[in-house]
Amino acid sequence: MKLGLIAVPLILMGVTQAGVAATQGNFKRFSVSAGWLHVMPQGKANPFNINTAVKDGTQSTVGKISQGAFIDSIDPNATIDNGVDPEPINLKAGLLKMFDQGLADVIGDGKGNISEVFTGTATVNGLEEWQSESTGLEAEDVDTLGLTINYYMNDNVSLQLIGGIPPKVDIKGKGEIFAPLSGLALPTGVAAMIFPDGLPLGQDIPITNLGNKSKAATARAWTPALEAQYQFGKSGINKFRPYVGVGLMYAYFNDIKLNSEIRSDLEAAGHMIQNVLDNKAGAALDGQVSSGVMRVDVDADDAIAPIVTAGFTYDLNDHWYGVASVSYAKLNNKTTINVVNESTGQQLIHATTKIDIDPLITYLGVGYRF
Template sequence: MPRNSAMKNAFPKKLFSIATAVALCSTASLAQADTSDGKRWAVSAGWLHIMPQSDAQGVTGGTTAQAPLLGERALSYPQAGFEVQNTNTAGLIVDYLVDDNLSIELVIGLPPKMNLSGKGQIVLPSPIEGHAPITAANLDKFDKIATNDAYTPTVLGKYHFGTIQSPVRPYVGAGLMYAHFANIKADRGVNAELNNDPLLALLNLKLGPIKVEDAVAPVIIAGMDFAINHSWFASASVSYAHLSTEAELEIFGKTALSADAPTGVILRGKSDIEVNPLVTNLGVGMRF
């Protein structure tokens, strides 16, 4: 995926400052305000297009003391790693309107299926002096090396410009996202790739479970509501979450070069995964 650092830094600092102030003011105003038409709630459903601003962050780890011939060695691959691909999902957005201008929003929806592509190569030193290093895995072969379901409930404080009667109402906001990653599955071709080298094939290597840490991320949002009538509206927004996490994995194999050798952890690795999603939303909702 092409690097997109310019897009990551494109959100104006003023927008972030205003949106953060809105989140704080919304809570303070909750108990002492009302809407001019008495409608406190807005619920909308729509389509979310998720565009991670993702770059490979390197892989670190090493072989363990159980690894035949190689022994325990620390290894680092700064050019390798994983990138998250674009995806889509359906979203449900619930707003509680504190007054005509301030609201508190909860964003939930169907957990999107996130696909990770591999970048770089995992190379092991040869156990035979003078021989070329062993390529344990060429991650570039995998456009989809793993998948997971991402649960990302988000709470935002928003400031809406204009009045309840305005046909078009821009808004800005800020809040927090909680990200939980589940159902993590590696491509079936990973185990075949790990045993592609004849020497490593003697160990019958197999990828163990992949663990991805939960994470909390700040979020900013800007959008517009378009009045259809007094109750119904259409909405469009773009948001950005500064989200990253860490994945850990273990590779199992024979701990000796014999047919009846026990199985143990041969390699361990971990990698930061940069997500940083830019999310567009198009939806239709109702105020009541």
């Protein structure tokens, strides 16, 4: 990619200088066109890379926790020797049986929760950083009004500026993001006597489902391009004149709006992280609001990409012409999502993904030369 970005400006300079030399800089001509620009992204989604403020090995007081959240947090593959069965049994299944046999009455508060007297502490792992496979973002097709301006150095060589009305692009989400919780819970009191070695934790905590929304976000895309073009044939002789071009595209994205459901899910994830940091791991698993005020920030990096074009013009008369072209740009950018506790300014969640846009662009318009 770096070699390509270096080579494109050199080609632009070479073609421009060749055109000026051929005409000794005496021939200048302009043209403008407007028409339908259809953008078809070809890239595929890339997984999110996620970091949180809960470092591996963080110890957090559990506090009160619902029985359901407690059971869900237990490693589904963990086993326990109950002293009765000849082989170790599944820990989660054993806990459910013990709850039915009266353990819930012993360690519960009578309201469906396990009392903080018995929950003790938890060593939390898995939330510091992970990659969420089979997730990501993809840009959807979009239409807009395209505009081009050409400066001709001779009858064949020109520089073209490509622009248009910046379209609002729908961003489609893919997959569901889970937080891979692991660790060890160390209960106290009677519970510690029953489970002296602690309780292994293992749960994929649902964070947000990107794929079941009509769109994950929208953004305004500004993508001007500059190309050096060579047009075959001669003016006044050939009405049909094919051309090829090569250049650079600059991409800038603003007015980014995240889907409201996804934003709400990310705020809830921020509360989960803050609760762990506040020594309220039980509240974190129960999805309770924390002491913080959550803000979700979304940003997309600017990008520069090589672009190539093939097209043709058809002269209607000396001034007016029709034009059609197809272009391809090797364009991608990095999108960042941060969840920040506004009360403290601490960044609780940092997530990034690369969006491979790689647009195939068709253009059909009418132009005027002067």
